[in-house]
Amino acid sequence: MPSLPTKPALRERYDRRQEEVVDAAAELFGANGFQATSMADLSSATGLTVGGLYHYVGSKDELLFRICHGLMEPLLDHARAIAADGSLTPGERLRALLGEWVGHVIARRHSMLVFGQERHVIEREPRWREIRRARKEFERVLDDLLEQGRASGELSYDDRAVTLLALLGMVNHVPQWYRPRGPLGPDEIADGYWRLLARAGS
Amino acid sequence: MPSLPTKPALRERYDRRQEEVVDAAAELFGANGFQATSMADLSSATGLTVGGLYHYVGSKDELLFRICHGLMEPLLDHARAIAADGSLTPGERLRALLGEWVGHVIARRHSMLVFGQERHVIEREPRWREIRRARKEFERVLDDLLEQGRASGELSYDDRAVTLLALLGMVNHVPQWYRPRGPLGPDEIADGYWRLLARAGS
């Protein structure tokens, strides 16, 4: 825990550099694994020396925490906003959320891979409660939309619990195979997934 | 590489103990992570001392390899057999494979979690070519069944590539949430997934 800059202008620069470090860490961790990536590797990637890194981050675990925290927070915000948008039907809301969601996991696929890789840490340690809660709530929003979509007749499925888990599985899996210049873009993916749920209506 | 027993009776016992070690490793690695699990942890779990472990396994990496190898091999055999079963329609074949597949990932969920966790090792190192090939071929079998199922009218989907990836995602995700005494059993899961693909026919 290095002493933070007090003057606002310097504080801004400090925050920017810190974010650069976190982003670089997310990419490395996602590509090579959290434990398999040393602070020395991160040092090479950022240009800072190993000691210098600790000016911006307290520990390697804090890096992991920042990465995962930056993942769930904005996604949950989006989900809440879309779910509360009364100008759309439930089906349209689910479709919109699916688009945002897929775009999100693709944009932050490196972080998503870290998130999945270090699941055992996130599940167990008490420090991660807030992140687990955010994930739970996101699932609840999804579940509600599924239920409302069935009530409105836009969706048809038999088992809501299984369908929710299927949806979570297919979207969370995207970072494992997505390639930036591959044949499938975010919109095609979200559309294909959507049609698996809503095909009865087309 | 310790010298193996030559007498068949002893060899059998040796193999059995080795499998016990591998199974214990799969459970520990799956629960706590491969890198985060030390040989000392595995020693506690097996009752052997750390040095004694190396009588049954050459290295920690070999453990990882054995775990993943035992995963893909039997699954691919099942898939090939089902795909070649002419007594079933394409849709029935896909349904049967889905049942086997879900049962398989649940029975070996610990190994599955390791497999996902150490993806970066499996993708890159040349030693793992065989396992990557097996996975590719499994996907090809699935893809064929999807295509045949559409041709026979039992399935209806728009984008086969996306549908295949959705299927892979939802099944591979099961080990992350499945609980042995939870509300959802293998059959319900396979059935729910199947209906997402085949709902048009019901």
Next chain:
DNA sequence: GAAGTTCTAGTGACCGTTCGGAAAAGATAG
């Protein structure tokens, strides 16, 4: 000169692996 940033040079702990030999189990012979 004060505040902030980065570097150099450790330090202690842990971890995978090795190795020699003890202990145990099995085979052989009397």
Next chain:
DNA sequence: CTATCTTTTCCGAACGGTCACTAGAACTTC
């Protein structure tokens, strides 16, 4: 059944290396 030899199993102690993290000095910026 006992004694001896061989094979197999397991242990305990250590080694070399890596890694996260730290302390303090040097440098840069204002």
